[in-house]
Amino acid sequence: MMQTEKLLQNVRLSQTNMRKEILDILDDSSLALSMNEIKLRLKSNYNRVTLYRNLKVLTEKGILHQIHIDRQDSKYVLPLKTDKAGEHDQEHLHFKCLMCNEVKCLTDQHPEQVVLPEGYEKIEVNFVVYGICRTCKNKN
Numbered sequence: 001m002m003q004t005e006k007l008l009q010n011v012r013l014s015q016t017n018m019r020k021e022i023l024d025i026l027d028d029s030s031l032a033l034s035m036n037e038i039k040l041r042l043k044s045n046y047n048r049v050t051l052y053r054n055l056k057v058l059t060e061k062g063i064l065h066q067i068h069i070d071r072q073d074s075k076y077v078l079p080l081k082t083d084k085a086g087e088h089d090q091e092h093l094h095f096k097c098l099m100c101n102e103v104k105c106l107t108d109q110h111p112e113q114v115v116l117p118e119g120y121e122k123i124e125v126n127f128v129v130y131g132i133c134r135t136c137k138n139k140n
């Protein structure tokens with residue numbers, strides 16, 4: 001059985017072609033991909049709502065790791081393809097290249113516990129380091 005099929009089976013999700021395609025695309029990619037980038041790589045022509053729902057359920061089941069860059073731009077990675085899968089359970093920093101838009105998980109960089117004023121509730125922590133990646137830096 002392929003690794004991606006096993007991932008779906010582990011969380012009791014049915015093996016739809018779309019889910020398998022999404023996982024294969026992310027498995028092949030060394031970079032985090034946005035929904036639009038995933039849509040462009042899909043072989044079949046699915047609508048955005050179906051794609052959105054599938055990304056959501058795969059994220060909720062813990063298969064995909066969703067990176068919030070800002071409200072409009074969120075990217076997905078398949079952490080199991082890396083040897084650091086477990087570290088994705090922890091909050092960590094992300095790096096975004098301002099030239100090529102590469103987004104990378106900095107799984108060994110953990111933000112210190114943020115303490116909010118009394119009565120405030122934390123929903124989501126979003127730490128992004130903006131800069132220039134090695135590939136872009138070497139081009140100049």
Ligand SMILES: [Zn+2]
Pocket residue numbers: 097098099100101102132133134135136137
């Ligand atoms: Zn770059």
Ligand SMILES: [Zn+2]
Pocket residue numbers: 065067092093094104105106
């Ligand atoms: Zn990450």
